[in-house]
Amino acid sequence: GGTLHIDEIGEMPENSQAALLRVLDSGTFRPLGSSGEIKADVRIIASTNRDIEGQAAVDRFRRDLFYRLCVCRIDLPPLRDRREDIPVLVNHFLESSESARRFHPRLGDAAINVLLAHDWPGNVRELFSRLERATLTAEGGTIEPMHLGLTPDSAAPGTSAQSALPREDLTLEELERWYTRMLLEREGGNITEVSRVLGVDPTTVRRKLKRWDQVATGVNRPNSLR
Numbered sequence: 001g002g003t004l005h006i007d008e009i010g011e012m013p014e015n016s017q018a019a020l021l022r023v024l025d026s027g028t029f030r031p032l033g034s035s036g037e038i039k040a041d042v043r044i045i046a047s048t049n050r051d052i053e054g055q056a057a058v059d060r061f062r063r064d065l066f067y068r069l070c071v072c073r074i075d076l077p078p079l080r081d082r083r084e085d086i087p088v089l090v091n092h093f094l095e096s097s098e099s100a101r102r103f104h105p106r107l108g109d110a111a112i113n114v115l116l117a118h119d120w121p122g123n124v125r126e127l128f129s130r131l132e133r134a135t136l137t138a139e140g141g142t143i144e145p146m147h148l149g150l151t152p153d154s155a156a157p158g159t160s161a162q163s164a165l166p167r168e169d170l171t172l173e174e175l176e177r178w179y180t181r182m183l184l185e186r187e188g189g190n191i192t193e194v195s196r197v198l199g200v201d202p203t204t205v206r207r208k209l210k211r212w213d214q215v216a217t218g219v220n221r222p223n224s225l226r
Contacts, residue, residue, distance in 0.1 A: 003043045009069070010050030010061065017062045024068050044069065079120040079127065082199035086115055087175045089124060093131045100131075103140040111143045114150040116179060177212050180205065 006012075012020070023029045024044065028037040046069050053070075055061035079085065090107065094100045107115075111134070120126055134147035180194065187193040191209075195202040 001041055003045060006044065006046045008048055009046040010048035010052055010055065014062070017065050021062065021065045021068060024065075077199050079123045080118075081197075083116055084176060084179065084198045084200070086127070087179075089127055090115065090131065093128055097128075097132060097135065099135045103135055103138070105135050105138045105140060106142045108142045108144050110145050111148055111150075112175075114145045114148065118150055177208075180208065184209075 006020075023040065027041065028039050030037050052061055052066055056063045056066040094105075115127070122129070130148045130150065133149060134143045137147045138144070180198065183194045183197055184191070187197075191202050191205050195205045198205065
């Protein structure tokens with residue numbers, strides 16, 4: 001009745017792959033040291049950063065296990081291609097991290113700028129690692145780029161002082177609106193390009209822009225655009 005998450009399944013040894021396949025086919029398993037079978041009704045979620053389908057095609061991963069697992073496939077883009085998730089992930093970290101709950105740090109606008117602009121080769125793990133470091137080094141003060149181990153120089157092209165947040169106490173909704181407006185101005189109003197950076201459909205961007213134009217939130221676009 002529960003869920004079993006198998007992380008990095010691409011690293012699973014072949015003998016373990018065979019054992020997992022038997023469990024999935026039969027719905028039963030035998031614990032170590034036991035002579036009896038146990039019935040298991042669980043949902044399996046398997047994740048990996050490897051090309052499992054490609055590995056299965058060259059017999060480096062069991063094809064039968066791949067097709068048994070690949071019932072509903074979700075391809076998650078790298079963090080740099082879904083930057084709109086960064087505010088949500090930061091908020092999750094601040095709510096769940098022991099050190100964040102102990103020190104109650106504040107994110108300065110310069111820190112948020114570099115978080116949004118960084119390419120994140122280490123994806124979410126790198127983001128959480130840098131936030132943990134910043135929480136400890138800022139010791140309850142304001143988190144700046146130096147606490148993250150990042151600098152404004154590491155920002156992506158097009159990020160400059162004009163991109164600074166209008167204030168530091170933005171809600172997630174306001175931060176998303178500000179960032180989308182900033183991208184829209186940077187890309188010269190090209191909604192298709194903005195949606196590519198955000199990793200969403202252009203109709204989603206248009207729908208949000210229309211809603212934001214109808215509801216005043218008090219957050220300005222860069223250069224006083226509203």
